Amino acid sequence: MTNFGFDFAPDVRPLAARMRPTSLDNYLGQSHILSKGSVLYKAITSGKCHSLILWGPPGVGKTTLAELIAKYAQAEFIKLSAVSAGIKDIKDAVLEAKSRLAQSGQRTLLFVDEVHRFNKSQQDAFLPHIEDGTFTFIGATTENPSFALNNAILSRARVYTLKSLTISELKTTIEQALSLDVQLKNQNVGIADAEIELLAKAANGDARKALNLLEQAVDLSFDPEAGQCLITQAVLQHVLPSHLSSYDNKGDLYYDLISAFHKSVRGSSPDAALYWYCKILAGGGDALYVARRLLAIATEDIGNADPRAMQVALNAWDIYHRVGPSEGERAIAQATLYLASAPKSNAVYMAFNQAKQDAKNDPNYPVPEHLRNAPTALMKEMGFGAEYRYAHNEPGAFAAGESYLPEDISGRQYYFPSDRGLEKQIQEKLSYLAQQNANSKNKRYD
Known part of the structure; x- marks a missing residue:
């Protein structure tokens, strides 16, 4: 068995185990x-x-x-x-x-x-x-x-x-191992600050990973004839590629990345949204999950401020299935940038949630008679459908003053369009129609 310069029985435990702190004052992070x-x-x-x-x-x-x-x-x-x-x-x-x-x-x-x-x-x-x-x-x-x-x-x-260790804390972890571990000292490890920083960054906040990477670099670079190790960037190229960022798709990091992506799109930051999308892909994430999230964003955070957002997201999903991941991932990237850049409104989201809650909790208000279907003579005799005003026969295809809600809640409003994107025009139209309704009521009372 080659001795490699050791004059003692080496500790066979991994470096990370040998470097476990023995007091709280030596505990990093x-x-x-x-x-x-x-x-x-x-x-x-x-x-x-x-x-x-x-x-x-x-x-x-x-x-x-x-x-x-x-x-x-x-x-x-x-x-x-x-x-x-x-x-x-x-x-x-x-x-x-x-x-x-x-x-x-x-x-x-x-x-x-x-x-x-x-x-x-x-x-x-x-x-x-x-x-x-x-x-x-x-x-x-x-x-x-x-x-x-x-x-x-x-x-x-x-x-x-407990939080991931910072780059500074990981560099300290590596430096302590180099200066304190007997086996590393006996191998005369040479490594510059730049390479230490590369190891620290590749560890992604994980002290054990940082020490494992250092140990692998030492094993790859040890020269038995010279009795030393020289860890260069060339050596690290063989160590680091297998340690790309990844995540467990059932773990918290997965959901953190998705959350960061969604909030970046909602916050109209196309650069951040694209970055988090690429982090998800780099970690082995499913591009179609992102596509599904874009569809949710289209209705939750954009809505009628830009109705095209929904179609853009659907098209990206369709393109992925038609042409495969390579070009499909790019289509989802395009949709990501479009939705992040689009005007934002949660008016649809808020209106729908409130209407669902009211529909569940309100009394069972009867459908007003003029809105009821009347397929039989008896129903017509009972007044169903009577006095219903066919909107297309009214000026501007709008029956001013007509009410379509139960009488007890006839003034209730759910949808409040924003002043952004297409919703600004919708807001202006609904304000105009509301004024028409008000004018109709005033005429009725005159």
């Missing part, structure tokens, strides 16, 4: 909840931390924080992964914690990684033991706890949100 003097910092360092849920993306320090909490509390650390553990594993952990508490008085911290993968019955199995203090419970999840966890768990464990 999460200053919003772990700054010195914060409530959580004081609770951890005093060894009195409560049960909690750590919610955040991969590689931000959820497992490390749980291990540190156990260390400060002088508690035994038991780790379960919801990916592989079942009810039996939970029961075994409970029995172990109870036995330890009874025999030595030592507390147990039970850490459940990917806790959102447990079903309701598995989550419920923890509840009595959290209640009676058998163990301190810490769950880690990348999914929104509001949707992924039972309310019973959430009521017993405080949720803390």
Whole structure:
């Protein structure tokens, strides 16, 4: 076996495992909840931390924080992964914690990684033991706890949100590894600030990923004859392409990107809308999902300010199916830019929602007799359809003064066109018709 210059048995753990901080003061990131003097910092360092849920993306320090909490509390650390553990594993952990508490008085911290993968019955199995203090419970999840966890768990464990690490924090993570890890120091790693920054940016806020990328770069660049590593941009080209941005289409990042896209179109920012669309594509997202969202935007945020928006979005969807993804994605990009640039109005959206609510909650007002259908002689004798004024026979094809709502709500208005785009003309027309109605009523009373 080639020694590669090592004069000791190398630690076979991955670099990310070797670099786990052993104290809270060496823990990078999460200053919003772990700054010195914060409530959580004081609770951890005093060894009195409560049960909690750590919610955040991969590689931000959820497992490390749980291990540190156990260390400060002088508690035994038991780790379960919801990916592989079942009810039996939970029961075994409970029995172990109870036995330890009874025999030595030592507390147990039970850490459940990917806790959102447990079903309701598995989550419920923890509840009595959290209640009676058998163990301190810490769950880690990348999914929104509001949707992924039972309310019973959430009521017993405080949720803390962990954020992706900044570029600066990731650079510090890499620099610390280079200066502190014995194996890296023995390999004489040479790397410039520019390459460190490239690694930090490629990690996308994930400290574990940053260290894994660094370790891969070291493995690729190590020269056994020279006994050193020189990490250049040429080396990184072999390491970084496989780490393009991606997202789980069932995870929060997926919905965050879609939300950013929708809000950019609504906010009339074509550049931002195009950027978020491309981020979705770069992450392996479905262009047709974006096309469907554009159709929703056309009616929710544009409406009659530009009715063509609906057709443009439909056409983009149709083009995608006719010509395939390559040209189809471009058609959706064109629709994105059109809708982002279009005048905006939510008047249709607001009118429809209010009318739906009223139709559901109002009394069952009868249809006014003059609006009722009268297909039989009896119905005509009962007055159905009587006095109905055929609009096309009226001046301007408008029966001024006619009411089409039940009498009790005859003055109700739902649609308030904006003063933008085509709706400005619609607004002017409806104002004119309203004046015609008013004039008709005035004539009636004269």
